[in-house]
Structures are given as C-alpha cells and as structure tokens.
Amino acid sequence: MPSRSIIEYVKKHPAGKVKIAYTDIDGILRGKYISAEKFLSAVEHNTSFCDVIFGWDCADAAYDNTSYTGWHSGYPDAQARLDLNTFRKIPWENNLPFFLGELLDEPGKPLHVCPRQLLKKVLADAERAGFTPMFSQEFEWFNFAETPQSARHKKYQNLDPISPGMFGYSILRSSLQNPFFSDLFDLLKKFNVPLEGLHTETGPGVLEAAIVHAEILEAADRAVLFKTAVKEIAYRHNIIATFMAKISETLPGCGGHVHQSLWDKSVKKNVFHSDRDKNKMSDVMKQYVAGQLFCLPHILPLYAPTVNSYKRLVEGAWAPTTLTWGIDNRTVALRVLNTSAKSTRLETRVVGSDVNPYLAMGAALASGLYGIKKKLKLQSATTGNGYKDFTHGTLPTTLYEATLSMKKSVVAKEILGEKFIDHFVQTREWEWRQHLKPVTDWELKRYFEII
Numbered sequence: 001m002p003s004r005s006i007i008e009y010v011k012k013h014p015a016g017k018v019k020i021a022y023t024d025i026d027g028i029l030r031g032k033y034i035s036a037e038k039f040l041s042a043v044e045h046n047t048s049f050c051d052v053i054f055g056w057d058c059a060d061a062a063y064d065n066t067s068y069t070g071w072h073s074g075y076p077d078a079q080a081r082l083d084l085n086t087f088r089k090i091p092w093e094n095n096l097p098f099f100l101g102e103l104l105d106e107p108g109k110p111l112h113v114c115p116r117q118l119l120k121k122v123l124a125d126a127e128r129a130g131f132t133p134m135f136s137q138e139f140e141w142f143n144f145a146e147t148p149q150s151a152r153h154k155k156y157q158n159l160d161p162i163s164p165g166m167f168g169y170s171i172l173r174s175s176l177q178n179p180f181f182s183d184l185f186d187l188l189k190k191f192n193v194p195l196e197g198l199h200t201e202t203g204p205g206v207l208e209a210a211i212v213h214a215e216i217l218e219a220a221d222r223a224v225l226f227k228t229a230v231k232e233i234a235y236r237h238n239i240i241a242t243f244m245a246k247i248s249e250t251l252p253g254c255g256g257h258v259h260q261s262l263w264d265k266s267v268k269k270n271v272f273h274s275d276r277d278k279n280k281m282s283d284v285m286k287q288y289v290a291g292q293l294f295c296l297p298h299i300l301p302l303y304a305p306t307v308n309s310y311k312r313l314v315e316g317a318w319a320p321t322t323l324t325w326g327i328d329n330r331t332v333a334l335r336v337l338n339t340s341a342k343s344t345r346l347e348t349r350v351v352g353s354d355v356n357p358y359l360a361m362g363a364a365l366a367s368g369l370y371g372i373k374k375k376l377k378l379q380s381a382t383t384g385n386g387y388k389d390f391t392h393g394t395l396p397t398t399l400y401e402a403t404l405s406m407k408k409s410v411v412a413k414e415i416l417g418e419k420f421i422d423h424f425v426q427t428r429e430w431e432w433r434q435h436l437k438p439v440t441d442w443e444l445k446r447y448f449e450i451i
Helices: 003-012 036-045 115-128 148-153 171-176 178-190 216-235 283-302 357-374 399-408 410-416 418-435 441-447
Strands: 017-023 029-035 047-050 077-082 088-090 096-106 132-144 195-200 206-211 240-242 258-263 325-327 334-337 345-348
Touching: 003 036, 003 096, 017 036, 017 115, 029 036, 029 216, 036 047, 036 077, 047 096, 096 115, 096 216, 115 132, 115 216, 115 357, 115 410, 132 216, 132 357, 171 178, 171 195, 178 195, 178 216, 206 216, 216 240, 216 357, 258 283, 258 357, 283 334, 283 345, 283 357, 283 399, 283 410, 283 418, 345 357, 357 410, 399 418, 410 418
Parallel strands: 017 096, 325 334
Antiparallel strands: 017 029, 047 077, 077 096, 088 096, 132 206, 132 240, 132 258, 195 206, 258 345, 334 345
C-alpha cells in the first residue's frame, strides 16, 4: 500500500489510535498505543522510545553488566523510526493500524544493539555481494487450555494441553480445536503473516506452522509478529501458547527452523541451484553451507539464546547436536533440500522456537556470506544418523559454554560487529547468572532427604 494510502487509513480509522512495537534483544515486542496525531508527527519527524528495552531482560529485570544503557545513564529515550513498510491491520482489534519500528543511535544512524538494525546491516552486505536473500521460518509450540493467571497459579506444573498424547500430523486432532486452528490460519493471513501450512506435531497440544517465504527483512518481520500474534489469538480461545524450546524432559523440544536461499538481484534465479552438481548444489551454496558450519560454534547463542534452549539440543529428540550437514536428513544441523531449481534451499535446524528471528536470520545470513567470502570448502555430507557423526565436532552444550565461545570469537565480531557482540554476550552472561540463583524442584527431590 502506498504511503499516502497508509496515512489516509490512519486518519480515517474510527479508533483514532495506532499500535506500534519494537523488539528487544530477546525478540519480545515492546510497544504501545499512540494517538493518530502523534503517529503522523512521528512519520514526519521520527519519534523516541525508552532505551530500557535494551537494558533489561525478558522479566524486566535491569542488567547490571551492560554499557549501552543502565542506571549509569538514567535510561533516557532513544531516537526511533517507524517503518511504513511494516503496516498491517490487526483483524482481532477492528483492523487497527499497526507498525514496527527500530531504534536509532542518533537521527538517521542505526543503533548497534537494535536487532532489526543488525539484520538490515547484514542484508546490505548480501546486496553488495549481488544477492537477494529469501528466507522463512517455521515454528513448533505447545498450547495449553489455561490462562496466564491459571498457569501462574499452578506454578506452570500439570498444565492441561489442548489435546492429549503424541499425535503428529493428525487430521483428527485438528478438528478437536478447530475454531482455534481456523482462527490461526485465517487471522494470520489477514494480518499479512500468511502460513504455508499448519498441523499438529508430536507432543500433547503441539502445533507447527510454516510461514510463507519472503525477502529476508519481511520474513523476519513476519516471524517476529507470528509469535505474538499466535499468543494473542490463543488468548481469545482461553489458550496459552508457549514458544519455550523445551517444556519437558520427556517430550521433544520446539524448533524454529530457518529456511533460506540466495537469489540474484532480479529475484529470477536461485543461485543455490546447479543442474551440473550431483546434489544440485551450486558452488555458492556449498560455500554458504560451509560458512554456517564453520561459524556455528562461534554464534550459537543467537540460535539458542536461553538456558532452556540447550535442553532441546540433545540426542534423539529431533534437534541437532553435531556439526553436520546432509541431503534431506533431519538428524543433522544443516539440512539441504534440492527438489527443484526454485525450491533448492538450506534449512538451519539448530534454531529453536525461543529465538529472536531478526538475530537468528541475521546470524544465518552473515555466517553463510562469510563462507562465500572466504570460499570455504564444504565437508562431506553426513548420511544416516547425524547424532553419531563426530567427525567435525559437536555443538556447545550450555548457554555458558556457547556464550564463552562467542565472547572469545574474532569471527563473531567480524561478521556481526564488535559492539553488537559485546552487548549480546553481556546479556547472555546475565541470563546464565540468573538461572544459577533459584533452588529448583530437581535439587530438592534429589538432595533434601538423602544427601
């Protein structure tokens, strides 16, 4: 929709207000309603937003170890810009106008800690190299017949899933909560987050959705909006949706796999595809995959950002543990799909559902471009069980280990910027320290009587 038409829609909407949002470092949307008049002023002159969204964690606890903002700076407002290209109408709020934005260092200059700005930086690198990145993300998540209040009252234990048992790809179970299923598909399409598919996944109350692919910035916007939109739609059905990577040690984890390919500037040719190669992979694709494999240990917290993330990355639970790739193999870290010239792509399976999509996609693209730039040679494909292929090493097994690798990494700073990496590492070190404080149920059961 042209800018003029967007402005007219805002002016004429009977609500007289607009909803805006920015993502914090964890990918959580932070925003507010503003009057139509304030929005029109913001479009003309930019606006501002409290920089605390990059100074606290997902529970609103202030970091004590970051330099960007904090008590030392007084948490001032940062310059901000709303992107008219992100315009959407919220169908469950009377088609209220909605916009995403990004924070600035100063007017017109990107802020190094802003996830959307980081992705735009990596996108610019790709475009300078002559590529148009096409991406999409798919998510698995659990759904419970609970409210935020009831889940908290139960201390997040013994929650009631919307369907019982393990029943992946179930036509039967999709009819059990059909109004919810239908609303997800239909309302997300109206919200311009179109789905390619939606089905039950193995696990009680688990769903999986694949979002229609797009150029990378739009794909990341869709993925960010998908997670919050699903939760809001779920609320309307007295359901609470969670994108935790691992909800139970006895159940599979939840992935947020990223699909990607590089196209030429005209977006007419998929440069990942080659008819001359036995695996239909071009040299560019081989170098891209090699770059991701090489960079994985350096940037894993961008794909697995929480303490909980690493409980998903265990053997035999449909999530990778080794530095491997293969053709249509779901046991490896990087799965190549090569069925046609248009659909040849890479699926990065390390990514969990708990990620910030801007950071996950930015990391995937940056590491792939690194492989192309360095003309890295791709190791042999894994055939069979990737969990047993230790030829090229394994992934870090805790957030602490992965963050320490990132902190020491020259490569991470080269591909994503030293200032961003320094800030992100500080936030992950904080996250690790928070989890060390509580005494858990596991400790009480294990040690209370016996030790």
